[in-house]
Amino acid sequence: MNKPNHPPAGVLGIGIEALLAPVAYVPGADRPAAANLHTGLVEAIRDSMPARLLASLRDRGDWSGPWYRRSVTALKYLARSICMPLQHDRFLSFLDANPLMRTYRQRDPRLLERHMHRYVNAHWGRRQRLQQLQQHYRFALTHLPSGLFELVYVLGHASLGSLTAKDGSLLTLCLRPPIFKGCEGELCLQLCDVNEDPLYSVVFSVSDETPAIVIGCLQGPRGEHAKELVRELTRNLHGMRPKQLMLSLVYAFARHYGIRRLLAISNEAHPLRRSGRPLYSDYDAFWTEQHGELTAEGWFALPPSQIHKSEAEVASHHRSAFRRREALRQQAERLLANALEQPVPPLPELLAQAGPDTGWTPRKRRAETSWVS
Known part of the structure; x- marks a missing residue:
């Protein structure tokens, strides 16, 4: 039985304070600290390279046809993205950073992969x-x-x-x-x-x-x-x-x-x-x-x-x-x-x-x- 005025122990006797910096824990305030930790993790995941790539699969009105054909198109897009992961991720970050570009990306989703197809000059690489x-x-x-x-x-x-x-x-x-x-x-x-x-x-x-x-x-x-x-x-x-x-x-x-x-x-x-x-x-x-x-x-x-x-x-x-x-x-x-x-x-x-x-x-x-x- 826990002593009065002490927070309950976590699994194996380790409380939430073990996951935080020493000055971050205040007895009785573990829920706000856990919420902050959860928010930080969510933001970190949302800003990660895989999350941006997966988000770019949404609202792809430029992919037409039955579901299986759209699925094949999506797989091709992912494969092409993986061939140049850092460059493509920087481009996605550039689009996400500006509200005008985010709006334009919704209007013309083909913008996300224009560089993966024939574009301007046939001699250019990706x-x-x-x-x-x-x-x-x-x-x-x-x-x-x-x-x-x-x-x-x-x-x-x-x-x-x-x-x-x-x-x-x-x-x-x-x-x-x-x-x-x-x-x-x-x-x-x-x-x-x-x-x-x-x-x-x-x-x-x-x-x-x-x-x-x-x-x-x-x-x-x-x-x-x-x-x-x-x-x-x-x-x-x-x-x-x-x-x-x-x-x-x-x-x-x-x-x-x-x-x-x-x-x-x-x-x-x-x-x-x-x-x-x-x-x-x-x-x-x-x-x-x-x-x-x-x-x-x-x-x-x-x-x-x-x-x-x-x-x-x-x-x-x-x-x-x-x-x-x-x-x-x-x-x-x-x-x-x-x-x-x-x-x-x-x-x-x-x-x-x-x-x-x-x-x-x-x-x-x-x-x-x-x-x-």
Whole structure:
């Protein structure tokens, strides 16, 4: 029988105080100490590498098919993770450390394993792919206005403003995250129609260690009427080719952040080249036309600044169209620069402004939060 005023002994006569530091135990206070110990153990387990890996198996909406097929996909993901455990765990920790990245990870769970598949350059290994992925989001979190980051990666769309085409119709510029299971880059800049349906897209990522922009995709419309649509769009841009405008916007993005190194993917190194899927654009021809030089790694190194004709180099009867083209291009570049400069209200404030009974939707918010010069 225990003596009065003494705590009961544990198994083999060892009490809870034996598990704690000498100053941590106070008679009669063993329950709070045990609770603290339990909380510390739970937090330690939750922050461990296996726990992060297992947590990354949840809410995988990108794994489709019956249960057995999803199980096989999960096993492949685990096997690939084990092949590079420390690097993948650091990436998971990076995603968990930032609330914006946690939200984006829920919206696009493929982000967790983008580096385990074909990505940007077919010559890259897994570690190079993972390095590029981390560098892009480190850059985006540091340099993009927080509101713009939320619009692009949390809601999936940011409208930058409108351009007036030759026929009087409106064209809009939009920023979007990569397409579902995208493998060509992490930021998609699009030229859209008045309904914000894409007409032309350029997809790129940013490296922040040795500042560079890597372009993985420059794509126009598809289908049997694609050529006709491109011709019509070129006429509405006063004779400027849409892909020329998209490249000018990438240069404007690079200029805004002082980036002078631009790399564009070649046909041979494109990640979809070896998948058997057709490429609808001849990248090599366009990058060569833009004075790009092919490198051994499958990139075209583009000039640090875009080369434009001067008005004096244009025939006199074409100069009025040339001036309209240049004015349109400069307006598009200003729309992008404004979006990268102007602060956007954080997402909770925008939701509060919309109110609970306004029927607020992300598409409605596009018009409300666009940048107009």
